[in-house]
Amino acid sequence: MAENTILIIDDDIDLVEILRVTLENEGYRVIDAQTGQRGLAMAIEQNPDLILLDVMMGKVDEGFQVAYLLRSNEVTADTPILMLTAVTAQTGFKFDLAQDRDFLPVNEFLEKPVSPRNLVDMVRKHLPTNV
C-alpha cells in the first residue's frame, strides 16, 4: 500500500512537529509549510492526499484564502481539507459546518487543541478510501 501524504500548513512549527509525530506513527508521510503561499505551491506541486490547514496564519483570513485557492485549482480541487481553527477568540465566530458549508470550502473543522485520537479519526474519515 502506497503511503498517504498529508500536507500540514501552519505557522506554529511546534504544533507541526507534534502533529507529525502522531501522523507518522500512523504510517502517513507528512510534509509541511509555514506560510499559506508555500503551502499552496507545495499542494499543487506534490498533490497530497489530505491537507491540514490552519485557519489563521499571518492574517485573520489567510487560511480561508488558501482554502479557496486550493479549491479553485484543478490539482487540489477534490483534496480533502481539514481546517484547524482557534479563531473563536479573535472574531467571535464559531463555525457551523452545516450552515456554512456553502461558502466555506473545507471538509471539516478541527478545533485546537486537537487531541491525537481525534486527529487520526478525522484523517481516516476524510482520506480517499481507494488508496
Next chain:
Amino acid sequence: MRRALRKPNEPIAPGSAQFTSAASLRVRLDWFNKLRWGAALGVLAVVSIAGVGLKADIEVRSLLLTGLVLLLLNTVYVVRSWRFPATGIAIELRLVKVQMVCDLILLTVLLHFSGGIENPLMFLYIIHVIIASLLFKGRQIMQIAWLAIFLFTFEVFGEYFGFLSHHHLPIAGEVAHDLPFILMTLGAFWLVILFSAYVGALIMRHNRAIKNELVARQAELLDEDRAKTDFFRFVTHEIKSPVNTAQSGIETALDLGSDTMTPSMRDVLERSVNRLKQATEIIKDLADLTRGGVLKEENLRVVDFNQVVTGVVDTQRETADRAGLKINLVLPDPPVTLTTIRPMVETIVANLVNNAVRYNRPGGRVSVRLVDTGKLVRLVVEDDGIGIPAPEQTLIFDEFYRTEKAREKSNLGTGLGLAIVKKFVGELGGSLELDSTVGQGSIFTVVLPRESRKQRGIEPPAVEIVP
C-alpha cells in the same frame, strides 16, 4: 421586592443639561405642561370653592375666565407637542419663551382680579424665575425676572394711580393705595425676584460645569475600559496558541509513549494535561467575554430555540446521571424560533444548565423550561442546589467571582460562566433575573427578544435579584 442593578456603562447623554437636542428640551416642556394643568385646575377649584361655595366677595367670573384661558392655552401646547415632533432647538426655545410670557401675563391678570398687592400669591412669580433658570442661561433668566417685575409693578401702580380697577381681596387689609406699604412690598418683591434669578443662574451654571466634567470623565473611562477589553482580547489570543500546542504535545506523548513511561511519569503528564485543559477553558471563556462586534446583521440566523435547549440538555445528561440528578425539560409546542446569534444563545443556555447540574445536591432536580410569550422568549433554569447567599447574588455575575460554596463544590469552574451569560444576554437585548435561597436552590430566568437587532451601544442587562 425587586432591585435593578446600576448599569455601569450606560452613557450619560452629553449636553443634556444645556438642551443641545430639541427632544430633551421637549421632555422638559411636557413636564411643564403637566404642571400647568395643575395650576389651571387649581385656580378653577379654589375660585369655585371660595366664590361659589363660601360665597366670598371675589371676581368669580373674571378669575374663572382667566383659569379657563390657561386651560385652553395648555391644551394647545399639549396638542402641539403630541402632533408635531421636536425639530429644532431654536424653535423649541422660542416656544418656551412665548409660553413663559403668556404664563406671566396670566398670573398678573389673576393677581389683578384677586387683590393685586394685597394677594401674597405674588410670590408665584418666583416659581417662573426658577423654571426659567432651569431652561435658559444667564441673560435670558434675567429677562424673565425683569418681565415679572415690570408686569407686577405695572399692575400695582396701575391700581394706585387709578387706570386699573382694584378688586379687593376680602380677607386682606385695604392697602392698594397705601404708598409706603406698596413701596416696601415692591422693594422686597424686586429684591427677591432678582436674587432668585441670580442664584438660579449661578446654581445652574455650576451644575452644567459639573455635568460637563462628568460626561467628559465618563467618556474617558469608557475609552479606558474599551482599551482594557482590547488588551485582554489580545492577551487571550496570544496565550491560546502556546497552551493549545502544549496540550496537544503532552497528549501526543501520552498517546504514543504511555507503554514505555513509568506510572509516576504518566501521572505527571496527565496532571499537566488536566491543568492545560483548565487553562483552555478559561481562555475560551475569556475569548467569549472580551469579543465584540459579533452582533452584525450577517451573523443573525433563524435558530430553533427548542433544538438548542434540547441539544444542551442532552450533552449534560451524562454528567447529571452520574450525579444522580434528574433533568426535567419543558418545551413549547410548536417550537419557538429566534433570529439571533446561535453560538451566543447556546453559550447562555449551556452555562446556566451546566451550573444547575454542577452546583446541585446528589439526587437533586434540574428544571429547564422554555416559554414562548409572543415577542419574547423566556428560559427558566431551576435547581435544588446549594443556593446563593443574598450578599453574593450580584457578585456572581462579576468576572472570576465564585462563592465559597461553589469553590468547595467544584474546582473546575472558571468563574466566568455567569459573566458571559450576563454579557451575551445584554448584547442580544434581553434581561436576566435571579431568585435564590441558600440550601433550597436558584432560579435563573433569561428573557430574550425574538429578534436580536443591533443595539445602539452594547450594555449589560441590569440583573434583577428577586429575594
